[in-house]
Amino acid sequence: MTDAAETRPKTDLLNLTRSELEAFVVDELAQPRFRADQLWHWLWNRGVADFASMTNLSGALKTRLAERAAIVRPVIDVVRVSTDGTIKLLLALADGEKIETVLIPMAGHYTQCLSTQVGCAMGCTFCSTGELGLTRNMSMGEILGQILVARMHLAQNSLPPLKNLVFMGMGEPLMNLTELMRSLETLGSAEGISIASRRSTVSSVGIPSALKILGESGLAVPAISLHAPTQELRERLMPKAARVPLDELLGCLDRYPLKQRERVTYEYIMLGGVNDSIAHARQLVKLLGQRRCKVNLISYNPPPPQTGKAPYEAPDPEGVLAFENYLRSKHITTFLRRSMGQDIAAACGQLKLLTG
Numbered sequence: 001m002t003d004a005a006e007t008r009p010k011t012d013l014l015n016l017t018r019s020e021l022e023a024f025v026v027d028e029l030a031q032p033r034f035r036a037d038q039l040w041h042w043l044w045n046r047g048v049a050d051f052a053s054m055t056n057l058s059g060a061l062k063t064r065l066a067e068r069a070a071i072v073r074p075v076i077d078v079v080r081v082s083t084d085g086t087i088k089l090l091l092a093l094a095d096g097e098k099i100e101t102v103l104i105p106m107a108g109h110y111t112q113c114l115s116t117q118v119g120c121a122m123g124c125t126f127c128s129t130g131e132l133g134l135t136r137n138m139s140m141g142e143i144l145g146q147i148l149v150a151r152m153h154l155a156q157n158s159l160p161p162l163k164n165l166v167f168m169g170m171g172e173p174l175m176n177l178t179e180l181m182r183s184l185e186t187l188g189s190a191e192g193i194s195i196a197s198r199r200s201t202v203s204s205v206g207i208p209s210a211l212k213i214l215g216e217s218g219l220a221v222p223a224i225s226l227h228a229p230t231q232e233l234r235e236r237l238m239p240k241a242a243r244v245p246l247d248e249l250l251g252c253l254d255r256y257p258l259k260q261r262e263r264v265t266y267e268y269i270m271l272g273g274v275n276d277s278i279a280h281a282r283q284l285v286k287l288l289g290q291r292r293c294k295v296n297l298i299s300y301n302p303p304p305p306q307t308g309k310a311p312y313e314a315p316d317p318e319g320v321l322a323f324e325n326y327l328r329s330k331h332i333t334t335f336l337r338r339s340m341g342q343d344i345a346a347a348c349g350q351l352k353l354l355t356g
Helices: 017-030 034-045 059-068 140-156 173-187 208-217 229-238 246-254 278-287 317-329
Strands: 075-081 087-092 098-105 110-115 117-119 134-137 163-167 201-202 223-225 264-270 293-299 333-337
Touching: 017 034, 034 110, 075 140, 075 201, 087 140, 098 140, 134 173, 134 208, 140 163, 140 173, 163 173, 173 201, 173 208, 201 208, 208 223, 223 246, 229 246, 278 293, 278 317, 317 333
Parallel strands: 110 163, 163 201, 201 223, 223 264, 264 293, 293 333
Antiparallel strands: 075 087, 087 098, 098 110, 117 134
């Protein structure tokens, strides 16, 4: 007869919060609580992927862990490096599904763009990821596993460290709220990944009920995918997101609990001839002018030619500058965000599991 313990699925330790890991160590392994501290440090601070390398654990405990637990990390399938230094990693998950994460070079460090879903259900008309549809949500272990893999890749290639995180990859983070919150809570652990909340940004099309929970947690600042200055145009560009009326969304964000000097970021992808005129800039000022916010302007990034005809055109560079200057003249803090990694389909809106 097969022992039940032998057929029981192994527990993925990367998918346990700090309190869940402690319960596993004490209740399942019958070990003292301090062993959870040691494990947590090895898993998240040191990024160790096997029990044999955990030098302060006894041989008996390592054997027990190997029998009852696993460390399940995404596996790098393809690495693509842009001429501007951006790195895109195609990662294989344990069930064979694949996602992409992007490492963006900054001054002396990298910012990582994290995915939260396999695919995306939102179907925004300018985003390649939306064409994939939604396959499933990602677990906390899969979300944070991207960070462990990225840190390993950077270290192995003698590249600067990872300091900032943006949940702006594949998927709508607030549609995977439970695993997002578990991930954000785990990030701040001093003995773990140890990335402060002020260095984590969650990008969302805007889901009021989830934004309320995120705001009450104080774990991240939101960046809202606005992309249109009116409800009517937003319905054309983002039909699913626009089911939440703009006045309801903005009212929710007006109530978002911000710390001193924090502001809500509004992301605005500029589509040539669609939402990039001075008339649109005036409408945007009317919408945001009295709000505690900043605006990130992003020029549309067409998908690679091999994927077919792009649904939109990139905006005229001079028109983008005029748009930016108009917002600034009306005292709206505005940044023109440089698109990074376009040549490897790693820029905003381009993630679509391309491997060529």
